[in-house]
Amino acid sequence: MAQAYLRRSRISLIFDDGVDEKGKPVTKTKTFTNVALTATPDSIQQFAQAYASLQQKPLVTVERIDNNDILS
Known part of the structure; x- marks a missing residue:
């Protein structure tokens, strides 16, 4: 039976950055690695x-x- 082993983790924070010229939401992302x-x-x-x-x-x-x- 296969097993999953957590190797790496990161987090992304998504922020509201308003809307574009067509009125669609725009976001900005900040990613932190090595969590x-x-x-x-x-x-x-x-x-x-x-x-x-x-x-x-x-x-x-x-x-x-x-x-x-x-891994198996």
């Missing part, structure tokens, strides 16, 4: 809120991107 593999959703959310409080644009969402090795 601790043991980071919990609560700790990531706490970091994101602290970082967003230093920005002028409102935070829209936070994404966690994990990379896994699949």
